[in-house]
Amino acid sequence: MQIRYRLALTGTAALGAVGTLAAPATAQTLNLSVAIPRLSVAEYHRPYVAIWIEKEGATPRSLSVWYDYDMKNGEGTKWLRDVRQWWRASGRALKLPADGVTGATKAPGDHKLSFTAGKGPLGALGPGNYTLFIEAAREVGGREVVRLPFAWPPKPGATVKAQGSTELGAVALTFGK
Amino acid sequence: MKATYLIAGALAALMLPATAQAHRQWMLPSSTTLSGDESWVTVDAAISNDVFYFEHFPMATDGIAVTEPDGSTGKIENAAKGRYRSTFDVHLTKPGTYRIANVSTGVMGSYMLNGKQERLPRGTTKDKLASVIPAGATDVQTAEMSNRNEIFVTLGAPTTTIFKPTGTGIEMVPVTHPNDLVSGEAATFQFLLDGKPAADLKVTVIPGGIRYRDALGQMDLTADKDGKVVVTWPEPGMYWVNASIGGGREGGPGGPGGPGGMGGPGAGALGAAPTPPARPAGPPQRRAAYVSTLEVLAP
16 A cells, blocks of 8 residues: 555646645645435435546546446446546546545445545645535436635635535535644 | 539439438447446447438448557447448447548549440449440549548547548548537537648538427538638537538538528638539549537536
8 A cells, every 4th residue: 555655646746836845744634525415216326426626737636436346347437437527537537446536435424535635646735726526426317516616725724615406415625734 | 524413413312421302321329438448339320311310211331440449440249220220339348539430432433435425333443443444435534432421439538549541531630539529618620631631621510409409500610721620519419520522412512501591600701702603514523521420528
């Protein structure tokens, strides 16, 4: 695992100025909460969800993808393209399953995630304006994308919130050290 | 130097993409953007008035060739011909962009023998030309025709290896990748005729689904001096793209495709004086036709 993390770190130069400046003494975290709504439908399947960040002029970076990664013959990957905005921005360039990115689909409810700057899929962040995207696509259901714009480095106590209307519920981004 | 419009007319009925009755040939893939390590697409292929409804004739599948992302030759599978449409499958096993194409070239024309005008047989190709014209023939008139009907599908990230032009007929060289189209965005394509930029080529773009709306929504575009056209997709869906020269057919010079009642953007773009359709007397014209189906996704 250590080797992989190191590889991930060296691969993060795409999102802007990295260098020594971007590694503060204390690691900063993005804390994300994502609500998957409970839907009253005849046939329910947990949604595929992709979470990624974009910065103008930089390569988008996938943080998490929840999908049926453990089906036989990789059949679950067939529907990844239906998370269509993510697929175009980042997914189609990824080798899946991706360490620290691939995850299982999640049941309805609130889900907490945390990403540490300089580590894992988030990697180092150069200063600038970013957007965190959460996109959900559900088999025999709909699709929705919710955006959370944020500035990096974040102001102390900053919170960004948004509300999905169909396939996603409340989403919120806070920052911690 | 006699014109051979009779022959041209007879042949036009057999050629792509559209006869005088505006029949359109098309291939419609089940999907153009695919994920996973391998996947299948199934394709409907037909000739019809309205895209993409099968209502007239199935398209022959024996001439369809598959080019895999690395340039190697693939194959179609499970081909079947129904009353109104053909279907076939392509198994995508390599990451990247595939071409599925029906490309044909041929020579049409006529000659005089013993005081009678004879036509070159159907299916005559350039290399067989000498063998089909009997000794003693005079007034030999020939013209080459090149037809290309192609679609693209991509497994994983789009690639561009397959877009090397062959230099024959009308070809499309993407500036915007044909499997990376999103409504509201502009896409640029370059058209070549026999390997050179097809300046002033008329390109017609028609969205599928006319059965459920009133306006055809046809876009009439004219290539610039580099053969480039820019299309801004008004909505997601499948679009039929057509360009042709020399046949007086839809989208071609002298064809009926230009000034539609809705005043398409390409109509009369070249200036004030309407140019009369040029039908020069003389040898049969070089003919070339291009058809593609492009999928435009929602943002």
